[in-house]
Amino acid sequence: MGNFRTAFNSFAGRHGMGVALFVAIAVAAWVILLIVLPQLSMLDYSFRHNLPASQIGGPDDTYTLENYRYFMFGNDDGLNTLDIGILLRTLIAAVFVTILDVMICYPIAFILAHSASGVSARLMVIGLIIPFWVNEILRAFAFRVLFGATGLINSVGLGMGLWDAPVDFIRADVALYSGLAYAYILLMIFPIYNAVEALDRAQIEAARDMGAPWWRVHWRIVLPIAKPGIASGATMVFMLTSGALAAPQILGGPSSLWFTQVIYQWFNQSSNWQRGSAYAVILLLVCIAFVTLMMRVFKVSVGEIGK
Structure with a gap:
């Protein structure tokens, strides 16, 4: 609370009390109305029975753990390996996409911060941003066309003799991972860029003058500075x-059912909002727990991520 008061007073000192109050009220309204209250409502739903509308509020409308028990054990006493397996596969795929984005975006962010300048830097930023003017769904369909059996990649591969028959990139999830990595690439580039931009170029030049190879320069100098941006x-x-x-x-x-698709099926196809809410809460809690664990492993604090 003390840190918040200090930050608020500092912001008010720079921009005025009126602007500070407006920002604080707007952020509070955003967080409470659009994040906290919907999540609390969904949490309440997750502990309810799936009842007809006429029975809601009646004696049978009580709290229950049945929806969470179903995720663990299904309709019988055996472990619900199907839904648990889908959740684990989703998390592993998300980790893979995240690592892929780090590998792609780190060098781009470094070049943008310390190598590109003037017109070249502006062209790089424009080249990164303009493709995202296209709707996300249209971009997903574009990737499906690109990786399809008669798409550009298969056509080039067949034309160059790299393979004899069309490769099913859709079934192999290559299209999915590529599309997801591309969809969130800006959310990885700009946090890393903001962190790396603060690095003093003289440190890199000094390390190079002392004979340090590029990989050691990045490992010992750049990465420690970029770590909060990478974590964010x-x-x-x-x-x-x-x-x-x-x-x-x-x-x-x-065969690549995503856990969110399971949630969607409970909400829209089965009309079981209670079980869908329970599955959504499980996904949220597991993701938060995983992110918190990784922050502890890599020794990154929430304050560093928020810089």
Whole structure:
């Protein structure tokens, strides 16, 4: 609370008390009305029975753990390996997409911060932003066309003799992982860029003058500075990938059911909002627990991520 008061007073000192109050009220309204209250409502739903509308509020409308028990054990006493397996597969895929984005975005962010300048830097930023003017669903369909049996990649591969028959990139989930990695690439680049931009170029030049190879310069100098930005971008990419729905629906193969698709089925196909809410709460809690664990493993605090 003391840190919040200090930050508020500092912001008010720079921009005025009126602006500070407006920002504080707007942020509080956003968090409470659009995040906290919907989550609390969904949490309440998750502990309810799936009853007809006429019985809601009646004696049978009580709290229950049945929806959570179903996730663990299904309709019988055996372990619900299907839903648990889908959740684990979703988390593993989200980790893979996050790592892929880090590998792609780190060098781009470094070049943008310390190598590109003037017109070249502006062109790089424009080149990164303009493709995202296209709707996410249209971009997903574009990836499906690109990786399809008659798409550009298969056509080039067949034309160059790299393979003899069309490769099913959809069934192999190559299209899905590529589409997800591309969908959230900006959320990884700009946090890393903001962190790396603060690095003093003289430190890199001094290390190079002392004979340090490029990999050691990045490992010992750049990465410690970039770690909060990487953690921030990785958190956003992981959470959004775990909760993605459109891309898995469009780009996923027949055996790549995403956990969000299971939630969607409970809400819309089975009309069981209570069980769908329980599954959504489980996904949220598991993702938060995983992110918190990774922050402890890599020794990154919430304050560093928020810088």
